[in-house]
Every structure is written in structure tokens, then in C-alpha cells.
Amino acid sequence: MNRRLFIASAAAGVAALGRPMPQGQDVPEAIRKLKPMTEGIQPITDEERHARIEKARRLMRQNKMDAVVMAGGSSLFYFTGSRAAEVLWVLPAAGAPVWVAPEPPESKLAGEARIWKDPALKYRTAAHALADRGGITRIGIEERVPFGVFDGLRHATAGTEYVSADAVTAGCRMIKSPAEIALMQRANDITIAAYKAAFATLREGMTQRELSANIAAAYRALGVNGGAMAIFGKYTAFPHGSIQPQQLREGDMVLIDDGCTVEGYQSDITRTTVFGKPTARQREVWEIEREAQDAALAAAQPGAACESVDAAARKVITDAGFGPGYKVPGLPHRTGHGIGLDGHEWTYLVKGNRTKIEPGMCFSDEPTIAIYGEFGVRLEDCMYITESGARMFTKQSPAIDQPFG
Amino acid sequence: MPQSNSTPDFAARLAKLQSAMKEFGLAAVVLEPGPAMLYLTGVRWGKSERTFAVVLPAKGGPVWVVPGFEEMRARELIRPGEEIRIWQEDESPYQRIVEGLHARGVTSGRVGIDEGARFFVFDGIRRLAPKLEYVSANAALRAAGVDLTQPAGRKR
Numbered sequence: 001m002n003r004r005l006f007i008a009s010a011a012a013g014v015a016a017l018g019r020p021m022p023q024g025q026d027v028p029e030a031i032r033k034l035k036p037m038t039e040g041i042q043p044i045t046d047e048e049r050h051a052r053i054e055k056a057r058r059l060m061r062q063n064k065m066d067a068v069v070m071a072g073g074s075s076l077f078y079f080t081g082s083r084a085a086e087v088l089w090v091l092p093a094a095g096a097p098v099w100v101a102p103e104p105p106e107s108k109l110a111g112e113a114r115i116w117k118d119p120a121l122k123y124r125t126a127a128h129a130l131a132d133r134g135g136i137t138r139i140g141i142e143e144r145v146p147f148g149v150f151d152g153l154r155h156a157t158a159g160t161e162y163v164s165a166d167a168v169t170a171g172c173r174m175i176k177s178p179a180e181i182a183l184m185q186r187a188n189d190i191t192i193a194a195y196k197a198a199f200a201t202l203r204e205g206m207t208q209r210e211l212s213a214n215i216a217a218a219y220r221a222l223g224v225n226g227g228a229m230a231i232f233g234k235y236t237a238f239p240h241g242s243i244q245p246q247q248l249r250e251g252d253m254v255l256i257d258d259g260c261t262v263e264g265y266q267s268d269i270t271r272t273t274v275f276g277k278p279t280a281r282q283r284e285v286w287e288i289e290r291e292a293q294d295a296a297l298a299a300a301q302p303g304a305a306c307e308s309v310d311a312a313a314r315k316v317i318t319d320a321g322f323g324p325g326y327k328v329p330g331l332p333h334r335t336g337h338g339i340g341l342d343g344h345e346w347t348y349l350v351k352g353n354r355t356k357i358e359p360g361m362c363f364s365d366e367p368t369i370a371i372y373g374e375f376g377v378r379l380e381d382c383m384y385i386t387e388s389g390a391r392m393f394t395k396q397s398p399a400i401d402q403p404f405g
Numbered sequence: 406m407p408q409s410n411s412t413p414d415f416a417a418r419l420a421k422l423q424s425a426m427k428e429f430g431l432a433a434v435v436l437e438p439g440p441a442m443l444y445l446t447g448v449r450w451g452k453s454e455r456t457f458a459v460v461l462p463a464k465g466g467p468v469w470v471v472p473g474f475e476e477m478r479a480r481e482l483i484r485p486g487e488e489i490r491i492w493q494e495d496e497s498p499y500q501r502i503v504e505g506l507h508a509r510g511v512t513s514g515r516v517g518i519d520e521g522a523r524f525f526v527f528d529g530i531r532r533l534a535p536k537l538e539y540v541s542a543n544a545a546l547r548a549a550g551v552d553l554t555q556p557a558g559r560k561r
Contacts, residue, residue: 141524148520150527151541164528239474243481326493332474334494337454344454351495372477 030200036223140165187267226260270380456498468505499529517542
């Protein structure tokens with residue numbers, strides 16, 4: 001799971017409501033001792049971005065798109081390195097890209113600039129640029145382009161067909177290069193360091209908000225942006241927690257989930273442990289969960305269908321008497337998601353997804369066992385696919401009372 | 406009964422939207438989480454790749470489309486009695502949206518889409534219901550009193 005997208009949302013984000021920021025002497029010792037882990041990070045080079053653009057053009061030709069349009073977000077960052085928001089970026093299958101925005105681009109990869117100052121001219125400027133290129137009649141729209149932007153563009157370009165650009169954008173982004181995997185490795189290492197420090201701050205009576213704040217403070221000390229959802233006790237059965245206030249008590253399950261960002265690349269890790277001595281029941285369910293996580297890891301072989309990884313984890317859980325399917329008590333969601341510049345991105349480890357797993361793909365491996373009214377257990381590590389199988393970025397949790405390997 | 410100052414009268418807001426929909430010729434409006442959903446229903450939800458949406462028809466009550474495993478969390482926020490259609494992980498949320506439109510008698514005509522909704526949500530709906538006409542919902546939303554200049558929440 002990745003909770004950062006929910007953090008801005010007060011109703012959903014237990015961590016968001018007036019998060020107390022520990023300062024100075026209030027910062028627990030374990031967090032104060034942390035040092036930045038950002039040294040030696042290698043950002044993605046323009047050369048690599050250029051190669052991405054060339055791959056996108058190949059995929060456009062294969063998928064009969066004359067151009068792809070993006071409007072900010074992680075896909076624009078992926079191809080150009082720009083985080084500009086008010087921009088329409090047109091990447092044609094042939095010829096230079098066009099940057100339609102109120103300001104010129106900082107990146108050389110952005111192509112020819114068409115600047116507008118009057119917002120009323122935004123779509124007409126884009127339409128002129130498309131007309132000047134000529135022969136652009138079928139355009140792919142990046143998946144997260146707002147409907148209003150698409151609507152403005154289609155009104156300015158009568159006769160143009162608009163389709164999903166996923167085959168091009170996801171087609172590129174799903175397969176990670178060694179440079180991307182190195183950035184994700186760093187994000188994962190930092191998250192483990194933050195979680196280790198945060199688990200050292202667990203204390204009787206602490207609220208889930210305080211634990212979330214400690215994790216955020218740990219990330220700041222480690223030199224990155226990050227946060228986490230913390231869930232205690234019976235609320236751990238809800239995969240994204242609950243808005244109910246929670247205070248940590250002896251014997252409670254403790255679940256933390258989310259990650260941080262390094263050069264735009266995300267980590268996403270979940271650990272579940274017990275505050276105090278685990279019961280036999282907690283131990284038993286935890287071990288089934290770990291077995292399910294292992295089964296998904298073993299199944300994530302190049303050439304296997306994505307859905308087979310979900311089936312492998314789900315079988316362990318169903319064989320233990322939970323489920324079946326998405327029924328609770330059991331595993332109410334898919335086993336994993338793609339991860340990269342977005343915490344959740346194409347492609348997914350879910351029933352019905354027959355996409356073949358390829359080297360360079362990265363996924364979360366996170367089968368939850370949710371038992372409403374009791375507790376939930378989720379172990380989540382992310383894996384990257386190599387020619388010879390899946391590798392975890394992080395050491396899996398070895399035991400319920402040992403969150404870190 | 407007069408509404409207290411602290412609880413907005415969502416029924417009145419919806420009624421106002423429904424008259425605006427008639428004025429602008431919309432059979433329904435589809436909203437993703439954002440300022441319009443918050444103003445019209447009080448529901449605040451983070452956008453993720455898992456579609457969470459509400460169909461507001463010109464006639465009849467809202468239809469919510471919610472990821473299956475989020476049902477409990479969603480019920481903490483959605484007003485009791487409103488229709489909820491869940492989709493499981495291997496099912497199509499767009500199918501549920503189209504079913505919601507059909508359940509309210511919307512099989513032809515114009516459907517307003519929230520301008521903040523992401524292209525993939527619109528694209529998923531139009532593939533399943535290509536005969537409907539999809540237009541911006543903004544004029545109707547503004548007429549209903551939605552302040553669309555509010556930030557739509559964190560973008561991914």
C-alpha cells in the first residue's frame with residue numbers, strides 16, 4: 001500500500017490531522033541520532049531521458065499514435081525532468097517535442113517552446129503547434145491529464161481522435177533501468193532506517209498520530225521527504241486504517257506502511273509487529289502472512305503472468321482457511337502494485353492481469369491478512385525482476401518480534 | 406427542520422445541482438474526489454489509481470462507486486442510506502459507474518464530467534458507454550455553488 005496519496009485527506013489520513021511536529025528536545029533519541037543518507041545519489045541523466053523519449057516514439061508507432069500529450073505529473077518528469085504544472089507537453093512520434101506553457105522550459109529535452117500569457121489562448125496555442133507539425137490525427141492522452149485539459153484540447157482540435165496513452169507511457173515506465181533501481185534501492189534503505197528508529201520510540205499510550213510524526217521526523221533527519229500511516233490494535237485489519245483515534249496498549253498489533261522519495265522514486269514498505277509479547281494467534285497468522293509473501297516472491301519469475309503471483313500468495317492464505325477470494329477474514333485486495341515515480345503504478349499483481357513479468361519491472365509484495373474485529377497483518381517489501389527471478393530491495397521481516405532482518 | 410450551522414444541507418446542495426443539470430441539459434454528473442465532491446456530498450477522499458467516484462443523476466439519489474476493500478472506510482464518510490456499488494480488484498470500476506447511470510435511467514444524452522477527473526476515468530466510462538455524450542460538468546457545478554478554484558487535493 002502506499003498511503004502518501006491519502007495524507008492530504010483529513011478524513012482518510014489519520015496521520016494528517018494536525019500532525020504534531022517533534023522539535024528539539026521533544027525528538028526521541030533514536031531519531032535525533034539519525035544522519036542524512038543522501039550522499040552519492042545519482043539523478044537520472046539527460047541521456048537516459050533521451051533514450052526514454054526514443055522508446056516512447058517506437059511505442060507510439062506500434063500503437064498507431066501520432067503524438068502523446070502530458071500535462072505535468074510524474075510522466076512529464078520521467079521524460080523531461082520537469083516538475084512544471086501549467087504545461088501541455090506534446091511528444092510527437094516524429095519531430096521535436098512542443099512545450100506549451102506560460103514559461104519556457106528549463107530542460108533541453110522539452111523541445112520547441114510555444115509560450116502563452118493569456119490562459120484563454122492555451123489550447124489554441126497547442127492546436128496551432130499540432131497543426132504546424134502536420135499529420136497528427138490520433139493523440140494519446142496521459143492517464144492523469146485532467147478531463148478539463150483534454151476537453152479544452154479536443155475543442156481546439158476538431159477531427160482529432162483521442163485515446164489512452166498508457167501503452168506508451170506505462171510501456172516505458174514499467175521497465176526500470178539500473179539507474180532507476182539504484183534510486184529505488186536508496187529510497188528503500190532509507191525507509192528501513194526510518195522505521196527502525198521509529199519502532200524504537202513505541203511506548204504505552206502513544207497515539208498513531210505520534211508514531212506517524214516520529215516517522216516523518218526520522219525522514220527529515222535522513223534527508224528526504226516521507227511519511228507513514230500507523231495503525232494499532234484491531235484497526236490493523238483495515239488496510240488503510242481508520243479515522244478512529246487509537247492509543248497503543250500492551251499486546252496491540254502495530255502496523256506501519258508507506259515510504260519516501262529519492263529523486264522522485266518511491267519506496268513502500270510495511271512492517272507489522274506486536275507491542276509486547278505476541279499471542280499464539282498473532283504468531284500463527286503472522287507466519288501464514290510471511291509464507292504468503294514468500295510464495296509471491298517465488299512466483300514472480302520473468303515470463304510468468306502477473307495474476308499468477310497474486311494466485312500464489314492467495315493460495316497460501318486460502319489454504320490456511322481464510323477467504324476465499326477477497327472475502328475477509330482473508331486477503332481483501334490484490335497482492336501488489338508496480339512502483340517507480342508513482343507509489344502505485346502499472347502493472348499490478350492482480351487476478352485478470354495476464355501481462356508477462358519482465359526483467360526491470362518493480363512490484364510491491366504485500367498480501368494482507370485482515371481479520372475484522374481482531375487484527376490484520378501485512379508484510380510489504382518491494383521487488384525488482386532480474387533475468388533469474390525476483391529480488392527484494394529489503395530484507396524481509398524474519399519474525400513477528402523482529403521487524404527487520 | 407432547520408440545519409445546524411455546523412452541518413451543511415447536502416440535500417439542498419444536490420437539489421440545486423439537479424436544477425442546474427436540467428438547465429444545462431445534463432442527465433448526470435460524474436465526480437472524482439475533489440472540491441465538487443466535498444461541497445456537494447461532504448466526502449473527502451484521496452485520489453488513487455483505484456477509482457472512487459460518485460454519480461449524481463438529474464433525477465434520483467447519488468450512486469457511489471467504491472473499491473471493495475475500502476467499503477468499511479468509505480461507509481465512515483458516506484451518508485447512511487445512499488447507494489454504494491463496490492468493485493473488487495479484478496473488476497471494472499467503470500462498469501459500476503455505467504451501471505449506476507443505467508440504474509438512474511441514464512442511457513442516452515449528456516453526462517457531465519468533473520474537469521478535475523483524470524482522463525483514465527473518463528476513458529474507462531466512454532469505452533463501456535460510447536453512446537453517451539461526455540461534456541464538462543463545470544458550468545452546472547458552478548451554477549450549483551461549487552467553488553472550483555479550491556485546490557483539488559494532492560495530485561499524484
